[in-house]
Amino acid sequence: xxxxxxxxxxxxxRPALLQAVLDAxxxxxxxxxxxxxxxxxxxxxxxAHVPVPGVDRDALAAxxxxxxxxxxxxxxxxxxxRNLSVAALGVYPYITSSIIMQILTTxxxxxxxxxxxxxxxxxxxxxxxxxxxVPIAFLQGWGQLTFLQSGIGGPQGGAISxxxxxxxxILPTLAILISFTAGTMFLxxxxxxxxxxxxxxxxxxxxxxxxVSTLPSVVGQGWLLRDQVFELGSLILLGxxxxxxxxxxxEAQRRIPVQYGRSVxxxxxxxxxxxxxxxxxRVNSAGMIPLIFAFSLLILPTTLASYFVDPxxxxxxxxxxxxxxxxxxxxxxxxxxxxxxxxxxFAFGYTLVVFNQQNLAENLQKNGGFIPGIRPGRPTHDYLxxxxxxxxWGGALFLGFIAIVPWFAQQVTDLPxxxxxxxxxxxxxxxxxxxxTMRQLESQLLMRNYEGFLR
Numbered sequence: 001x002x003x004x005x006x007x008x009x010x011x012x013x014r015p016a017l018l019q020a021v022l023d024a025x026x027x028x029x030x031x032x033x034x035x036x037x038x039x040x041x042x043x044x045x046x047x048a049h050v051p052v053p054g055v056d057r058d059a060l061a062a063x064x065x066x067x068x069x070x071x072x073x074x075x076x077x078x079x080x081x082r083n084l085s086v087a088a089l090g091v092y093p094y095i096t097s098s099i100i101m102q103i104l105t106t107x108x109x110x111x112x113x114x115x116x117x118x119x120x121x122x123x124x125x126x127x128x129x130x131x132x133x134v135p136i137a138f139l140q141g142w143g144q145l146t147f148l149q150s151g152i153g154g155p156q157g158g159a160i161s162x163x164x165x166x167x168x169x170i171l172p173t174l175a176i177l178i179s180f181t182a183g184t185m186f187l188x189x190x191x192x193x194x195x196x197x198x199x200x201x202x203x204x205x206x207x208x209x210x211x212v213s214t215l216p217s218v219v220g221q222g223w224l225l226r227d228q229v230f231e232l233g234s235l236i237l238l239g240x241x242x243x244x245x246x247x248x249x250x251e252a253q254r255r256i257p258v259q260y261g262r263s264v265x266x267x268x269x270x271x272x273x274x275x276x277x278x279x280x281x282r283v284n285s286a287g288m289i290p291l292i293f294a295f296s297l298l299i300l301p302t303t304l305a306s307y308f309v310d311p312x313x314x315x316x317x318x319x320x321x322x323x324x325x326x327x328x329x330x331x332x333x334x335x336x337x338x339x340x341x342x343x344x345x346f347a348f349g350y351t352l353v354v355f356n357q358q359n360l361a362e363n364l365q366k367n368g369g370f371i372p373g374i375r376p377g378r379p380t381h382d383y384l385x386x387x388x389x390x391x392x393w394g395g396a397l398f399l400g401f402i403a404i405v406p407w408f409a410q411q412v413t414d415l416p417x418x419x420x421x422x423x424x425x426x427x428x429x430x431x432x433x434x435x436x437t438m439r440q441l442e443s444q445l446l447m448r449n450y451e452g453f454l455r
Contacts, residue, residue, distance in 0.1 A: 023445060030444050037198030040190050041209040047183060048080035048087045048210070052176045055084045060148070080210070081144070086183030088144070090210060091203050092292075093137035094129070094188045099289065099350075101129045106356050115357075133188065134181055141180035145173070199444070200437035208433040211426045235413050242405055242424060246431045249398045252283040254391050256384065260369045277369075281388055284395035285354060287432060290346035291403050291425050294339050298328055336407040340400040347396035348389075355388050402428055 025031050060082070080087040105111045105125065114121045191202030198205075255278040305324035308317050327334045361381035370376050374383045405424035 024441060027444075030441075033197065033199045033444075034441075037194050037200065037205065040194050040198065040202075041205065044087070044187060044190055044206055044209055045213060047186065048085050048213070049083060050086050050183075052084055052086060052088075052179045053172070060084060084148075086179045087187055089137055089140055089180050089184045091184065091187050091191060091206050093140050093184050094133040094203070095292070096140075097129050097133035097136050100132060101125060102357060103353055106353055116359075130185075130188070133184065137181040137184040138177055141177045145176060200433070200440055204429075204433045204436065207429055211430055214426075232413075235409055238405075238409055238412065239427070242402070242427055243431055245398065246402070246428055247435065249284045249395065250282075250432055250435060252394075253280040254283070254387060255280055256371060256387065258364065258369045258371055260367065279360065279384075281384070281391060282395075283391050284398060285388075285392070286347045286350045286395065286399065288425065288428050289350050290343045290396075290399050291428065293346045293350070294342035294403065295425070297342060298335065298338060301328055330407070333407070336404045339403050343403045344396045344400045347399050348392055351388065351392050351395070355385070360384055 024034060080090065101111075105115050111125065114124055187206055188203070191206045194200065194202030194205055196202075257276065257278050259276050301324050305321040305328075308321035326332065328338070330336075361377065361384060364370065364380060365376045371380055371383065374380050402424045
């Protein structure tokens, strides 16, 4: 049997990480999983360049140059929205559907009972999630088409012409919307194939692949600023510091000790044996979801208000719409204050939803486990809830800070493009997905007596 990575790296002189990659590629089934994952990501990138018909490319480019809101949508599509391809919506409608189903599962008794029916229940809820993702994708596609057609993005007018649900426009519109929806479900299928036959979480890797594909353009923007050495260097140092914080908080956890008592029948007698383990409660258990919620919620009023802006009118509606457009955009400090508080609130809300869905206290009691000094049942649930709320303060403040890092970077470096060069949401997604994928690959290596990436 081949020895561990540490020993191998000493003998060959290779770095441990490189040696671990080489060890992973030597194992046939693990090599297949890695190559399969890479192959699916390549197919995703091909799909991201298949355009829908009826698009004015020049007007579309002008829309992205003049509207920062479109850049946020483009983030999760990996540049597919900028090309208005069949994958323009990414997997975001399915993620929205999953979040809605998680909330409904905790509030609707029938769905809660279904989720507790083992593998059958999980499959049914997953099926409902897929069904719900179709109308969400359809409606989101319609909203983006309307937004692009309105001409808000650029001075050249709408990026798409002939969109509507009447007369001669209904068939082209339905063709684009169906293409959007089919593209989303195709990406979901690719992600599920990666989860089943590849390495890592497929949907997360789809988002990860889209973000990574935008890195060359980010590097190009940085190269244009090469004369501003101090400002660009400060931005790079800030980015490295943010990566460190993301790794630190993603891995931070509070370990709750748990003891198990079980009866073992041996030699005609019943013996009582005890074991111990722990429950890892993560400081940032909400992940990137609060940021997605917060940015999406702030985008909605601006998008709606932009339809009612009329510089020639001094009515209450026109004045309010102008105030919303001027203050709820990334160029306003007021916008970033709202982002911080919304992310903070959503971090607590989503954490509580996920925590209640896990039923930790009930599962512990069913398996004969208990927390030392805490009675099983309701007292255990209340104790875990108190601990989770306390540590979530740190996670919520961390996510709030991560959300406003682009604005902070722009104030510190005085670079107008700092918000696009340093996207904290992108960093959070990339680092989180990379850590999760490395952790799964490490477990595969350890099963074969290799050392993994993480120590």
